[in-house]
Amino acid sequence: MRMLLVTAGSRGDVEPFAVLARQAQAAGHAVRLMLPDNSGVDVAGLATVSLGVDYSGLIQQQGVSLAAVLRSYRSVVRPAMRQVLIGSARAALDVVPDVLVAHPKILSAPLIAGGLGIPFVWVELVPVMTPTAAFPAAGTITRNLGPFNRLTYQVAAGGAAMFRQDLSDVARMVGGQGSARPPASATLMPISPAILPRPADWPPSVHLTGPWRAAAAGVMPDEVSGFISEGGFVYAGFGSMAAGDPVARAREVIGGIRAAGSRALLATGLGGLALPPDVAGADVLVTTSVPHDAVLPRAEAAVHHGGIGTVQAATAAGTVSVVVPFIADQPFWGARLHADGLGPAPIRRRALTSPRLADALGQVGQYRPAVREAARAMAAEDGPAAALAVLEGLHR
Structure with a gap:
């Protein structure tokens, strides 16, 4: 054929x-x-x-x-x-x-x-x-x-x-x-x-x-492998969402993750995040991208734009999503996850602040059982x- x-x-x-x-x-x-x-x-x-x-x-x-x-x-x-x-x-x-x-x-x-x-x-x-x-x-x-x-x-x-x-x-x-x-x-x-x-x-x-996901895990850079092996981190990445001020956004994301008591793994993608030098530290690792199937199962939560690919990768990993939608279908998926009890209410891009993100991350635990149940269904x-x-x- x-x-x-x-x-x-x-x-x-x-x-x-x-x-x-x-x-x-x-x-x-x-x-x-x-x-x-x-x-x-x-x-x-x-x-x-x-x-x-x-x-x-x-x-x-x-x-x-x-x-x-x-x-x-x-x-x-x-x-x-x-x-x-x-x-x-x-x-x-x-x-x-x-x-x-x-x-x-x-x-x-x-x-x-x-x-x-x-x-x-x-x-x-x-x-x-x-x-x-x-x-x-x-x-x-x-x-x-x-x-x-x-x-x-x-x-x-x-x-x-x-x-x-x-x-x-x-x-x-x-x-x-x-x-x-x-x-x-x-x-x-x-x-x-x-x-x-x-x-x-x-x-x-x-x-x-x-x-439709690739079966094999991606190759993880050594620095990423070393960082996540120490445990206690939140993944944050916005893929191709190059909009607004990526430096200001990264400042709020890092502040929110720190306020929630975690370390931050930031994926800059095509420009959605850019690390402000004054907030850098040993608790923050910045990389261009990461293999979701290797990293997300070990993350405490995933902060992302809500594209369906990342939504499904995080859910299949048993990881709760905190969605910060930008455009198109992303608000839809953020709303769906919340309505179905799979994640906190999405945070609008322009409303993203450290306190709001810290609050959402503080709610992650209550959604984890439902997300892990969804992950078991997706595994089949x-x-x-x-x-x-x-x-x-x-x-x-």
């Missing part, structure tokens, strides 16, 4: 696709993975195609705020999105896959599938496309609107209108029935039911598989295998 997997975004958008690609390749399928440049994800041994867009570079240049996106829409966002849409169509014409597996940012996926006469599958890393009355679409609001929650999913559906001309160009490229937009044959959500219980009103074509999941079974079922 020939598979084309196409994803767009930062590391958290790429890593699950790489895991699925390895699973499919190991099962004997011919897999091509199309991904952004410089994602930081290990794709050794996989057949890859460049999407021609460097999302990590864009984040470092302009940050992650909505204001920055709006300012650079014509000069940066629109050209990058055109490259994504046209590039994915070209890759599909080159590979002619039996199935197309696409991130929701690949708005051209239905057109490509229609033109080539093949099934396509959405990969909803977070719930933004499949309507439900159970909760609002991630990235919209966090307040439960009951039956009106379904209306919030129209936000994602309306995104295609902004790139109408680019999509028309894709339709001409793929020919055939390229103007048709067939529905997805399936939707895969690499999310654990321990974190997001399946709503009763989702159709059977939606599969909550459990996370095999998300990549479940996802591959769905894809193979489409080709029978």
Whole structure:
């Protein structure tokens, strides 16, 4: 079976696709993975195609705020999105896959599938496309609107209108029935039911598989290994969230962790944290990144932005999350964890202070039993295998 997997975004958008690609390749399928440049994800041994867009570079240049996106829409966002849409169509014409597996940012996926006469599958890393009355679409609001929650999913559906001309160009490229937009044959959500219980009103074509995580632990730098071996530390990292003042943020984070009586392991990522020299000390270690699967199980708590990748990594490790959301789906996950009894109430980015963080860290103990129970449930999941079974079922 020939598979084309196409994803767009930062590391958290790429890593699950790489895991699925390895699973499919190991099962004997011919897999091509199309991904952004410089994602930081290990794709050794996989057949890859460049999407021609460097999302990590864009984040470092302009940050992650909505204001920055709006300012650079014509000069940066629109050209990058055109490259994504046209590039994915070209890759599909080159590979002619039996199935197309696409991130929701690949708005051209239905057109490509229609033109080539093949099934396509959405990969909803977070719930933004499949309507439900159970909760609002991630990235919209966090307040439960009951039956009106379904209306919030129209936000994602309306995104295609902004790139109408680019999509028309894709339709001409793929020919055939390229103007048709067939529905997805399936939707895969690499999310654990321990974190997001399946709503009763989702159709059977939606599969909550459990996370797609690499099986092997990452390599831990010696200085990190030495630091955590002494015990009693809190992990803090905000991934690619380069927004606001990273120095001021690190000052508050370190102050809060110290006030809670712990040492601090800070991961600077793409600029979310930067150590102020005057608060450095033997109880603080700063590194660019850490292998979550090796570090989080030993942390007293994890302070992070609430991206689904980090949420699932921390929960699978049995580690309570203190979420400081920045944008998009992050407030959704912070609210979900708190509502489900898996963590303290999230702290808004602009409201992050040492006392607030210390207070949240002081609550961690009461959530630990529930998080460890969720970790036990997640240990029994095999998300990549479940996802591959769905894809193979489409080709029978």
